[in-house]
Amino acid sequence: MDIYLVGGAVRDTLLNYPVVERDWVVVGAQPDELLRQGYLQVGKDFPVFLHPQTKDEYALARTERKQGHGYTGFAVDCDPSITLEEDLLRRDLTINAMAMHTDGNIIDPYGGQDDLKHRVLRHVSDAYAEDPLRVLRTARFAARYAHLQFTVAPETINLMADIVKQGELAHLPAERVWVELEKALGERNPEVFIKVLRDCGALEKLLPEVEALFGVPQSAEHHPEVDTGLHILMAIQQAVALSADTDVRFAVLLHDLGKGTTPQTEWPRHIAHEERGGKLVEQVCNRLRAPRRHTELARTTCQYHTLCHRALELRGKTVLTLLNATDALRRPDRFEAFLLACEADARGRLGLEDRDYPQANYLRQALAAAQDVSAKQFKESGLTGKPMGDAIAAERIRVLEQLRPS
Template sequence: MKIYLVGGAVRDIILNLKFSDRDWLVVGADINLMIKLGFKLVGKDFPVFLHPLTHEEYALARTEKKSGHGYGGFTYYSSPNVTLEEDLLRRDLTINAIAQDQSGKFYDPYHGIKDIHNKLLKHVSNSFKDDPLRVLRVARFAAKLSNLKFSIDKSTFKLMKIMSASGELSYLKPERIWKETENALKGVNPHIYFKILRKCGALSIIFPEIDKLYGIPAPAKWHPEIDTGIHTMMTLSIASKLTSNIGIRFAALCHDLGKGITPKKLWPRHNGHGIAGIPLIKKLCERLKIPNNIRDLAVLSAKVHDIIHDIYNQKAEDILNIYNMIDAWRKPYRVKQIALISESDARGRAKLDSIFYKQGKYFIDIYQHILKINNKDIIQNGIKGLNISKIINQRRLKLLKIFISTKKIK
């Protein structure tokens, strides 16, 4: 029985990157031996165990064979006779097919270390094409390692295009798609993930709402880049520089979905695109089973991002309505989130990425000023029910009007 550290942890050790998760591979053992040693069996499809002390995952060496559609369409074989090389052969990329034993020695039968030095994302074997999820995984790794100048091997990218055209991507489970996308959104350059999916033909299958934005024009006065798809990627890129919050990043990705259904006769104008995009956002989130809190923020930002751009020309009543709409009094963090999404949109344009977005600061400043209201006397005076909300709203509006009248626009 031999134990090896495998997968992303080994890759990141070689790249000198931080990592948190460790995956262990056990060669020369079976289920009975692992249980006898105190490991807890948790794998449903193939033998995976939790270490009795560290609770890290240990998997028995296995081989796999395509037997159906999608990520789960495989038959697995595990035995003490399965070798390290056989297990590593089933993995996606050579840089993820390196093992390290407990003495620190690397085992690299498929030249992953060489590909790391050459900054290349390359498939291990032709069985790469059997798992459609790998199209998303390679796109995610390309985004994750883009700051290190990694690129996708031409032969691997060719397989990704073949897989995208095969229809296999339609068999992927929503949870798996969202998990890869969520991990991509956590990275440094998530926009690259979506760019690569589009380049290999996968975006139109996985995210048709986003793919449809390419080729749709916007007014050159406000969008020097013209193309809405390009603008969307620029917006996501800016959002990723401003925050690591995936909810904000996802909302930035979805803020202009409504432009995808604007009648051509109205181009390049897209009046009302924010509201028009809400059903598209909801449909996308429902299809991929995206968490409700992320969906809700994306919907709210679609509604109000253009209003924030024009906040200096808004009536006090309309500004207060935005705070009420986003439930700012119970969820104060949403104020900054909306400001950041609107800033990402404003700066996600050709030659405008470095502008100072004063509207976002103004939106936050107004909110902080309104919070100074002390409403304790309302309850003390015996006011109850809906009258409390009405009076509080009136006080907020009065203070907001005073703020607007005295605040100088810089």
């Protein structure tokens, strides 16, 4: 049997890009041969094995035949007669359809090296259309390698659009959509993921609430870029500069959803968009089955980001209301994530990308001042229950009033 390094490890090696994991394909072998050598079989739909020492994944060379909808409806053939070229043909992009022999020789039957050279993401064959998950994966690769000037080939965008038109995205489990979305949010340019999904019509199917923001105007006085969708893309870019956490970037993606439901007669103003947006955030998170951490931060950011922007003009009582509403006293780490999301929103505006955001530091100081007021000092006065709670709140308001900018 012959063993080859395949897929992402070969691609990233040729790009001089960090190799995160190594996958291998085994040609000309039966499952029993690997089991006798100590490999552990883990695959259910087709034979995949873990190496006894490295724990890398080794899969038997295979072909696939579409039998149903979605990304799991395949009949798999792992006969030992299947060639490496046949195995590579079923892969998504040419840059992922290369193999490297143990002697270092590159096997590249579908032009992956040429597409690496020209920075193109191109599908290997029409079999690409059999797996709708590849629409999201291709958009994610575009986000990962955008800083290297990679773009999606026009013919691949067209094929992705055909998959969307055929309704195949509807058969993707919510969990798989979420996995791809979160991975994309963790890339260097997650805004490119959104752009590519828009280009092929997939954003309207997967995140119609975000798609609805494009073409919606905002006041040019506060948003020189005007278009709300463009603002979202710019804000995500700023979120990347501020935080590597996907919950912060997800919150930025959803923070202005309410503006997509503003009646056109009210444009470019968006009164009460925070309240309307909160319901849409819940809708998106429920549909994607987003983790609680992401959901809570997205909800908080949507509802309170404009109040955060006004922090320097708020009275002490309102600042305390904001701290309580965001659960800052009990969960300061999440409050810090909230501040970062709000800062990304403020900086995600044309020509204002480098503007200072003093509101964040002011609210950090406000939180520290409020935390310094504890129950201990009131217990000595014999206060308990609600009277003590009221006394603590009053003292916090007093110190927050003293902290206000003059």
